[in-house]
Amino acid sequence: MGRILLKGAGIGLAVWLVFSVIGAVLSTLKMFFFIGLVAAAVMLVVTLVAKSGGRR
Secondary structure (H helix, E strand, C coil), X not given: CHHHHHHXXXXXXXXXXXXXXXXXXXXXXXXXXXXXXXXXXXXXXXXXXXXXXXXX
């Protein structure tokens, strides 16, 4: 009986670990996406300011 309980607990922990890792990976990818989005917006603003400044 104890062996069955331990096997069930092991399977439960393995499933929990898999879902935790998947959540962490998706969260990291989402953070990288938003950092890239902010970097692209900053580059766009800098490019537009540099082109509109012009020499007088």
